[in-house]
Amino acid sequence: MSYETLEILRDGGVATVWMNRPDVHNAFNAQLIADLTAACRALDADDTVRVVVLAGRGKSFSAGADLNWMKAAGEASEAENFADAMKLAGMLRTLAGMGKPTIARVHGAALGGGMGLASACDICVVGDKAVFATSEVKFGIIPSAISPYVIRAIGERHAYRYFQTAERIGAVRAGQIGLAHEVVATEEIDAKVAEIVDALLQGGPKAQAAAKDLIRAVANRPLGDAVVEDTARRIAALRATPEAREGLDAFLSKRLAAWVPRG
Incomplete structure (x- = not known):
């Protein structure tokens, strides 16, 4: 896979997707959106990929929308803006809907759409110098496309504050409000990501995909007969699946399951 704005590195069953526009802090433009959409689809369809890590080259994870792209959008028609917004929304939905476990490796700035990317991933590991914000209101717009994922991460109560104030959210605060699962020293990010990846590789891949689907089906639904x-x-x-039978047999036999990497 080759993409204009991404660098994808493979290490066994782990694919790290590096956003590679460091000169603009990995800001979104039409090409990055298209590349991320295509990469997520390709990696999700690849049975040799077990875990996907999303990261950013340079000083930042992603500083949100590219200013030139935003300026062009401001001069475009509403129909053109809708088409662009749907591509961004589609990319985020593709990332969030992946059957594989996804980890956001966040350092530096994760603003606007960058915060949306971090929220759309299943797990978020953050360096202690990272900073987040839903900064859209400062530009007279709203964090619309990213809202389902950010609200899922931080909840409605915090969203009411940060969607309106556009305050910067430091790494420690990100952990407090549920955006970050782990906050570590910047130089320890990769070690923490590797630790979580190792834990993920112990689980059955089909079971993990089913677990993600279970959360989507159960979350925010009333506990009634239909849910039960x-x-x-x-x-x-x-x-009754082969994976479940293998998992149980491996446990009873005190051996590694077939899907666990050796060595």
Whole structure:
């Protein structure tokens, strides 16, 4: 896979997607959006990929929208703006909907759309100098496309504050409000990501995809008969799969399951 704005590195079952526009702090433009969409689809379809890590080259994870792209959008028609917004929304949905575990490796700035990317990933590991913001209101717009993922990460209450104030959110605060799972010294980010990757590689890949789908199905739904029945059907279907049989046999035999990397 070759992309104009991305560098993808493979290490066994781990694919690290490096946003590679360091001169503009990995700001979004149409090409980066298209490349991320295509890369997420390709990696999700690749059975040899177990975990996807999203990272940024240079000083920042992603500083949000490219200013030249934003300026062009301000001069475009509403129909053209809608088409552009749908591409951004589609990219975020593709990332968030991946069946593989995803980790955001965040250092430096993660502003606007960058905060959206971090929120759309399953797991977020943050360096202690990282800074987030939903800064859109400062430009007279709103964090619309990223909102489902940011609200999922930080909740409605915090969203009411930060969507309106556009305050900078430091790494420690990001951990406090649920945006970051881990906050570590910047030089320790890769070690922490590797630790989480190792934990992920112990799990069955089909079970992990099913676990993600389970969360989407159950979250924010009232606990009624439909939810209870749905959860029962999901586990019943999985118990009979080859992966589940292999996992149970490996546990009882005190050996590594077939999907766990050796060495």
